[in-house]
Amino acid sequence: MNNKEIIEEIKKIKTKEGDIGPRKEKIRRKIILRFEKEKRHRQILRRFVFACLIPIVLILAFIPLTTSRSNFINLKEGKIVIPKIEAFAPEIEHINTSIKGPYVYDGENKLVWFIKKDNNLYSVALYDILNNKKIETLSPSVDNMSNINGGIALSQEKVIAGVGDHLYVIDRRTKEVLIIELPEESLPREKKELYPIKAIVSLNEDFALISRADSKGITEFNATSLRAREIELPSNIDSPAAFVKGGNLIYFLAKDIRSGKQLVGSLDIKSETVKILKDFSPVSISANKSLFALSKDGFYKIDTENNQINKINADIPENAKLVSYGKFIYAVNLEESKDHAPERVNKISVAKYDPDKNILYEGKIITGDNTPFLLIDGGEPIMLFNLSTEN
């Protein structure tokens, strides 16, 4: 048999041509059934997805609430601490300069690094107390486009200052200035043109924390790699107005968006844990091993590890500024004379608290000079204060 013969044979095979009318209708019904089945499956799937989505949406909606709630810590009231009162004789050294705005004092070299404001233009400047007693402008002047004065902090080798959305990293030795334009805020509370810098604190030689207006977070900035990342705050807390360092924690003052109350919080950089102390509204804070706060009701020592608040029975004016130096907490208050007599008399009260020995040292200085002053204790310059209300 050859191919041609095989092909001829194959061609003789025919299929039957019977009527398939009834089958055609059956097949049509089957097609319709398949469509209805698929429609039902789609409906079931849609309902299932919807039923699954509701709890997911609810969970997602509640996560910010639960997390923000969990950030709030109830303070346990401890005992009232009655310190031993002793007198001491602090000294001050007036500095005849018009330093305004945020500043940072380098006690070792007697230098004041500050944000200079001149006709709504802001720049970073340096005042040398020891040598020429002149103000040296270090950075270009910029309009910060807001009434937020910026922030400044000192690290081991650098000065990190911020005005508007410009960050200046200045070498403390060479005074070389590096200008960094910060990127748009990545956690904006609302869409704005600018997110001005409100406060800065240095962490170690490389890192700094930056608080920017209208942000839901804090920016951690590396001054060497110039990289930044955001640490989110509870949703109803405004970006911090001030930072202080204490042990492994950074404490901050920030407003509760809903109530407008000023609250104090702590941030553990390593674990990125944020805690906000509930129902406690301080005016000023400072920290060494513990957190110290001054509120309208008095002076407090807060143990943030055990969430315990202890009132220190000390007569410190509520507007005093708290500063930590060594093991002491200083509370400095300026009481300006209200009369318009040509010879004004200002009272500067200084309280120094030693938490280890529970001793409160009290001192008073009368002065007619209204310029910023250096507080000197035992011959050691502690801090520069500019408490005058005229500034």
Add this chain to the structure above:
Amino acid sequence: MDEDERLLIERAKSNPQNFGPLYDRYAEDVYRFILSRTHNPDEAENLTADTFYKALKSVKNFRGEASFESYLLRIAINTVYDWFKRKKYANLVPDYGEYELKNEELRKLLEEIEKLPLREREVIRMHYIEGKEPSEIEFILNISKSNFYRLLNGALYRLRNEMEKNEQQGNY
């Protein structure tokens, strides 16, 4: 593709509910095509329904590169292949009731065709029994022209050998 068919396809594309006339036109051909491969009328019904269901869902993708019948048969052959895989076709013993076989020799020949590898079998069946053009077969099986002739010659060679073996054994 004639004008009438083109209009029917356009209408079906715009609204799947207009697919009815296309079904009426091709249902019989598709059913017979599937039946001649499955040899089981009930399964052929189900697979025809599956074929039209798939075609209806994908009619929007039909670009007219072949006739609509070839498009349907391409879906049908793939549906049948899937069914083969599920049903272990080799174990079934067909009675070829859908064929008109005038003598025992034709039945033997059909049995030999059924024993061919899948694609060789399809090429032989479509080309010589169903009388389809090579271009149509190439589209339905998604093969190239050279592949078509390779499969065809391979199938004929195999059939010739088997038939000669049968003749020697005195089967005819």
